[in-house]
Amino acid sequence: MDKVILHTLSKYFPAYVTFGGVKPLIAAGLFDIDTNEFRFYTPDNAKEIPDIIVNASLLVTFNGSGNALPILKKYFGLRGRTSKIPYKGKHIQIKEEISKLINGREIKFEEAIKENLSEERLVPQSKLWRLKPEECYEACLSDITQIKKLYVLFVKNKLRCPVAKKKRKYKSIALLEKQAKLTIELVPETSWFSSVRSKVSKKDWDIIRRDVYKKADYKCEICGGVGERYPVACHEIWKYYDDSNIQRLYGFISLCPSCHEVKHMGFANVRDRGDIATEHLAKVNNWPANDASRYVKAAFKKWCERSTFEWEIDLSLLDEIGIEYKKS
Numbered sequence: 001m002d003k004v005i006l007h008t009l010s011k012y013f014p015a016y017v018t019f020g021g022v023k024p025l026i027a028a029g030l031f032d033i034d035t036n037e038f039r040f041y042t043p044d045n046a047k048e049i050p051d052i053i054v055n056a057s058l059l060v061t062f063n064g065s066g067n068a069l070p071i072l073k074k075y076f077g078l079r080g081r082t083s084k085i086p087y088k089g090k091h092i093q094i095k096e097e098i099s100k101l102i103n104g105r106e107i108k109f110e111e112a113i114k115e116n117l118s119e120e121r122l123v124p125q126s127k128l129w130r131l132k133p134e135e136c137y138e139a140c141l142s143d144i145t146q147i148k149k150l151y152v153l154f155v156k157n158k159l160r161c162p163v164a165k166k167k168r169k170y171k172s173i174a175l176l177e178k179q180a181k182l183t184i185e186l187v188p189e190t191s192w193f194s195s196v197r198s199k200v201s202k203k204d205w206d207i208i209r210r211d212v213y214k215k216a217d218y219k220c221e222i223c224g225g226v227g228e229r230y231p232v233a234c235h236e237i238w239k240y241y242d243d244s245n246i247q248r249l250y251g252f253i254s255l256c257p258s259c260h261e262v263k264h265m266g267f268a269n270v271r272d273r274g275d276i277a278t279e280h281l282a283k284v285n286n287w288p289a290n291d292a293s294r295y296v297k298a299a300f301k302k303w304c305e306r307s308t309f310e311w312e313i314d315l316s317l318l319d320e321i322g323i324e325y326k327k328s
């Protein structure tokens with residue numbers, strides 16, 4: 001045996017507890033990574049163990065030397081300087097390697113196991129004390145098999161860590177929104193009947209929107225596109241002051257039907273076009289589909305929050321451009 005996995009079972013203590021001179025140990029298993037050979041040892045037949053471990057070129061342990069060393073010293077005759085087993089080769093503690101993979105941040109080992117090995121599980125330490133000798137053998141073999149799988153995942157560097165994945169892959173919603181060309185602007189339910197369009201005469205609305213279209217050269221100001229049935233629509237831009245619950249008219253923008261649909265994602269959903277609109281959102285912003293759907297979800301969450309308030313509508317912009325409007 002050259003590269004080995006060592007696992008030790010304690011009958012009375014959880015494996016992470018250091019022995020305090022109490023008689024605990026039951027078994028140790030050694031697994032040869034290269035040959036798949038498993039050998040099971042008890043203090044009666046374990047004379048070979050110390051040599052194998054000391055001379056191993058690579059030793060993989062699950063619980064680490066904190067647990068293995070006292071067992072080896074006390075019951076398997078390991079002597080001498082044992083703080084770094086093996087003496088010459090390398091010792092990997094799977095638990096520590098998982099921590100390294102997630103940039104030193106803490107993660108519960110159980111979570112990593114569940115995430116990576118959902119079908120098979122390590123023998124719960126709490127059950128160990130009830131095991132018969134032959135069951136110890138099975139438990140030891142089972143644990144070692146799991147450790148080997150984790151080791152292989154580690155070597156391939158494909159270990160999936162739920163915590164790390166979130167941290168590494170996802171941009172925050174705030175950053176997504178900041179970098180977006182096209183955003184969602186859901187009008188709170190409590191303000192649905194406060195649109196500019198509903199507050200001004202048809203004649204004035206036509207003046208406003210035609211002016212917007214003309215300035216934008218009858219194209220979408222976000223993606224540059226035009227619609228088939230009608231080229232562009234006039235979209236009202238509102239700013240929401242969440243601290244004071246003031247909803248202020250900020251301006252108007254010329255949008256193609258696709259971008260306009262994204263702005264009002266709620267209506268897109270009602271028309272069963274939510275997926276199409278989300279696809280357009282992703283395309284315009286050059287986002288992966290995942291980011292687009294996360295952003296949509298966050299936008300609806302914010303909409304729900306804002307819809308719990310009555311908003312004070314500020315149309316002072318219309319005063320500035322000389323358009324009359326209904327005050328209530």
Ligand SMILES: [Zn+2]
Nearest residue numbers: 220223256259
């Ligand atoms: Zn557009």
